[in-house]
Amino acid sequence: MSKQHIRVTINGTVYEDDIEPRTLLVHWIRDGLHLTGTHIGCDTTSCGACTVIVDGKATKSCTMLAVQADGREVMTVEGLEQGGKLHPIQEGFHEMHALQCGYCTPGMMLTSIAFLGRNPHPSEQEIRVAISGNLCRCTGYVNIVKAVQYAAEKMASSEQVPVGAGQGGE
């Protein structure tokens, strides 16, 4: 079973590697590229801790092969901060106390960004549905919802195009 060459853009940087096709995207990101902000929380595609954005779509990176990402654009939590400035979603999580242990936070933020890219003015109920594939064992979700609302308002007022917006969810 031969290795395959892949070329993936992650947070704007092009990474090339020769990998076994069975390598999961999350393992390549964490162990191959040492971008350890993307977490692994389960073996059953249930928790969403591993969520990254692939070509605009929130994606559980434990359930995609790294070879499937060849030629695609990936965003991980490391790509949110720009020039020392927090992304509005990061700011929202900070301001609204939306994390305790922080394990779910990267996945929550990436799911939220892809969602806000499609639905910039969501209702509370729509936010709750959007993050229902991401589990948090600490917060009870109330402040996470507030953080997403904070980010939505901030992004709408600054008319900043959310990173990861695009064809997601269509």
Next chain:
Amino acid sequence: MIPGSFDYVVAHSVPEAVALLEQHGDEAKILAGGHSLIPLLRFRFASPSVLVDINRIADLEYLREASGTLRIGALTREATLDTSPLITTRYPILRDTSIMVADPVVRNWATVGGNIAHADPANDHPATMLALDASVVATGPSGERVIPIEEFFTDSAFETTLKPNELLTEIRVPSPSERSGGAYFKLERKVGDYAIAGVAAYIALDGKGLVTYAGIGLTNVGPHPIKAHDAGNSLLGKPLDDTAIHQAADLAAAAAQPNSDDRGPAEYKRGMVRTLCVRALRKALERATGGK
């Protein structure tokens, strides 16, 4: 957990995918959304030696309605059904179903074709497609054949009548006639879980309000997706009143073959089939008579 080794090939067109299946036979597996297959590989419940990735076949992702048929490209993502205005207005039963599949992040990749081809009795689309009397298109080396959905599933879980060298390319759903409608109701323990039980119902009425078609499909209450024939047939020629609805629901419960497991005792699941069937038929009636 890490899958066993395999080779990986990208198919860029349907003929290319079929040729790869021809070449590798039983050893190959199609990789669509991967949200059933990759978990199986990770648990080493499946160990194909070649994966044929069809995600780059862009022309397998479409929704087209023409000449009395809705055509769903096999690679259409569940998320597309969640948000498509065509689906919401004309085929709300399909949206009832897609929004109950896993969670929104999974639905960004999970495909309608994969949901059916996997033939998991716990998957949600099979029951709906049985209720709708849909058909699927299988494409192989000698072209296409159309398979009525009931002949697509077998008596065993995870088994279909697709040949090893065939790709499921399209699902065909009859367009709604006047005074027809359907609904899917699923009971789950939590978001993202498979059904404790699920019931899909589709009905059509004549000008006098008498039932001319009734299809009822059941999720996760037997070894394979179940079509409750007696329940559907019991409604034909009658007005869809409470007596008829309850009689059909009893017959649907009788058609279920549930096992006791983590999701509950068999008798509880049978009871839930009865309740969900009543709800699905009432909602179907509401939609058939102009409701949303």
